[in-house]
Amino acid sequence: MQINLLGPLSVRVNGIDVTPTAPKTRRVLALLAIHANRVVPNQLLIEELWDDKPPPSVTTTLQTYVYQLRKHLNTRLPSMGRPPQSERPRGEALRTYAGGYLLSLSPDALDWLRFEQLTQRGRAELERGEVVTAVRTLREALALWQGPALVDINPGPLLQVEALRLDEICKSALELRMDADLRLGRHHELLGELTGLAARQPTHEGFQGKLMLALYRAGRRSEALDAYQRARETLVDELGVDPCDDLQHLHRAILAGDPALNVPGANTLRNAPRVDADNRIKREVEWAQARPA
Structure with missing residues (x-):
C-alpha cells in the first residue's frame, strides 16, 4: 500500500x-495516515468530522465510514488473481481497537x-559538512x-493543523536546501527561485534574507538593498514589526561589503556540480506558491 498526502490524496x-x-x-x-501506527481515539475522529456538532447516531455513522474505508483498502481486482506470498498483507491495515482505530x-x-x-x-x-550530498538528499525529499x-x-480542525505543520516542515527543508546551494556558490541558479518565493511570501524573512544574499553575491548590491527595504516595509505594514535581528544584521553587512558574505572556500566549489535550478526545482516550490505565508 502507498498513501500520499503531500499534494492530492492518493x-x-x-x-x-x-x-x-x-x-x-x-x-x-487522512487523519489515520497522519497518525499511522498509533491508535486514533474515536473522539478525535468525531471532532475532525463534525467538530462540536456530531449527529445523534455518531458512533454508527463513524463505523460506516470506517467500513467504507476498509473496503477501499482491501480492494483486489478480479483479474489480478491471488497476490504472491511476498505481497500479501500480514494482517488488516486498518484495525479496530477499544475506543479507536489504527492504520x-x-x-x-x-x-x-x-x-x-x-x-x-x-x-x-x-551538519557534517557533506554539502553536495545534503543537497541531493534534500532535493529527493522535496x-x-x-x-x-x-x-x-x-479539512476539519485537526487536519487543518496538520496541513500547516507539514507545510512549515517543507519550508524548513527548502530553506536548508537553499542554504546548502548558497554554500556551494549556486547563487546565480537560485535567483529565479528566490525572487518568486520572496514575492509570493513577502513576510517570510528566511526567503527574503536568502534573496538578499544571492543578489549580493551576484554583484547586485543595490538590488539586495532594495529587497531589504521592500521586506521591511511589508513587515511593518502587514505585521507591525521590524525585520528580525538576522535580517537587520545581513542588511548592515551588505552595506559594509562584509567579506564574510562571500562564497565559502573555493575547494568546495570545484567539486560541486552545477545544476539547472529552473528545471530541477520547479515542483519543489509549487506548494509555497500555492499557500500564503
Whole structure:
C-alpha cells in the first residue's frame, strides 16, 4: 500500500488506485495516515468530522465510514488473481481497537514519513559538512511534494493543523536546501527561485534574507538593498514589526561589503556540480506558491 498526502490524496494497493471519493471517508483516511501506527481515539475522529456538532447516531455513522474505508483498502481486482506470498498483507491495515482505530503501515508506505526521514538525513549531512550530498538528499525529499499538503481534502480542525505543520516542515527543508546551494556558490541558479518565493511570501524573512544574499553575491548590491527595504516595509505594514535581528544584521553587512558574505572556500566549489535550478526545482516550490505565508 502507498498513501500520499503531500499534494492530492492518493491511495494505491498493489499498484491499483483505490483513493476514496467520499469527503468524510477521505478525512478519516487522512487523519489515520497522519497518525499511522498509533491508535486514533474515536473522539478525535468525531471532532475532525463534525467538530462540536456530531449527529445523534455518531458512533454508527463513524463505523460506516470506517467500513467504507476498509473496503477501499482491501480492494483486489478480479483479474489480478491471488497476490504472491511476498505481497500479501500480514494482517488488516486498518484495525479496530477499544475506543479507536489504527492504520498499520510501513514508513515507506507514507510520503510524509519518507519526507521527514530524508529531511533529517539531509540536515545531518549538512551538519557534517557533506554539502553536495545534503543537497541531493534534500532535493529527493522535496520532490515528494506534489502540491500543498492535503490540498484536495476539505479539512476539519485537526487536519487543518496538520496541513500547516507539514507545510512549515517543507519550508524548513527548502530553506536548508537553499542554504546548502548558497554554500556551494549556486547563487546565480537560485535567483529565479528566490525572487518568486520572496514575492509570493513577502513576510517570510528566511526567503527574503536568502534573496538578499544571492543578489549580493551576484554583484547586485543595490538590488539586495532594495529587497531589504521592500521586506521591511511589508513587515511593518502587514505585521507591525521590524525585520528580525538576522535580517537587520545581513542588511548592515551588505552595506559594509562584509567579506564574510562571500562564497565559502573555493575547494568546495570545484567539486560541486552545477545544476539547472529552473528545471530541477520547479515542483519543489509549487506548494509555497500555492499557500500564503
